[in-house]
Amino acid sequence: MSGSKVIELRNVGVCYTRKSGMLRSSKFWALHDVSFDLYHGETLGVIGRNGAGKSTLLRLLAGIIAPDTGEVIHRVERVSLLALQAGFIQHLTGRQNAILSGILLGLTRRQVEERMDAMIRFAELEDFIDEPLRTYSSGMRARLGFTVAFQADPDVLLVDEVLGTGDASFKEKSAAAMREKIASDKTVVIVTHQPETVLDLCHRMAWVHQGVTVEVGEPKTVLAHYSESLRQARRA
């Protein structure tokens, strides 16, 4: 951990609005009270059960949504999700989708084109890159999606659930690439409900339950308390 804070969350709450019919709307609070700091160069694991508000938390960190209560302070500019298959369009070819998705992720068209050959090789799509995406298998699509998303190089990388995607061999390869990136000086937040898989990567862990931070601290300690609560929940 190098010390300086890159993002601070102070008692953050997020509320979604569902609008239906004539001026009718309903509200749903996904986060109530979440607080933690993210430090430069660290890897923070965020754990919690399904529905704990993990995806909302990532959107908040990425600056996609604003909090409704509390405060989020960004001290770096580029914070983004590992956005798999962002903006993919079925009718475009793999190459066109790579360019579109790359531009959406903040790369220039030239940058995407310069990396195209390497990306095609990594995604193992040499024979299919100029075919429309709708002809791809889900494994092929996942390979392209990961490879393009992996090109984005934000100051803070946010990862949702899984490190690797695609079929078995690509899953291994993509997870290895992710581990390498995480192990570097990069600031990373990994959100997961399977904390065991990322335990070795995390410097700290934050446990979120029903939109509230329960504990932030040393990974093994937080994980032990989390597992204990799961056992209790199962018994109850």
Added chain:
Amino acid sequence: MRLPGYLGLILYKGLADLNTEASRAYIGFVWWVLEPLLYMGAFYVAFGLGLRGGGPGMLFFLLCGLVPWKWFQSAVSNGSHTIQSNIGLIQQIYLPKYILPGIVLVTTGIKFLIILALLLVLAIGVGHEPALPWLALPVLILAELAFALAAASLAGAVVPLIPDLGLIIDNGLIVMMFLSGIFFSVKKMPHTAQVLIEINPMVAIINGYRDILIDHQWPDWGNMGYVFAVSTVIYAVGYGIMRHFDRVYPKVMIG
């Protein structure tokens, strides 16, 4: 990403959306020509033949109004739903929402240019040879681009916040169509009515096409200035709302 990056994105995404639209139907982009032709044909039957007795002069007069109107209408109509149609994307990555109406203007604008080319061919066909004032066509196109972008941005900014406005906008567009001088010549109306109806910038744009293509005259530059001025004001409001609610839109679900 800075502005040049966003312009590149607007163009690339606009073309990609166009491509998607084309591949949805078997006949693809033929449909872009066929659909407005059918639309214009229906209006011609209803108004050109039915009310006014028809004639080739009447048909061309109508088309000079319908072709630019169709662009404005589809831009505003699609623009009002643009945040909703891109909700998956804007929940996955941060994009300034004000670029979304720009994408709509690219897709609808390219379709418009194809139809406009057909209109120009038709103009020659019915005896309106290209004359010097044709050089002013790019100004008219830019004026409509400005006005349609402004209106689409404002509509796109407010509809996600108050979905019921979507219905009002759709109906408002129908009313506005009848008040844009597509089916009658505004210039033949009494002065007071003319002044009132000319508040609508589409009247100036449609008159501009008729000045150039039918009367072989330069468009009224004062009116063009008016279109750009109104567009700037409307755009500023729409842009302001979009900036203000930039990080609120992804939290709004409609339905």
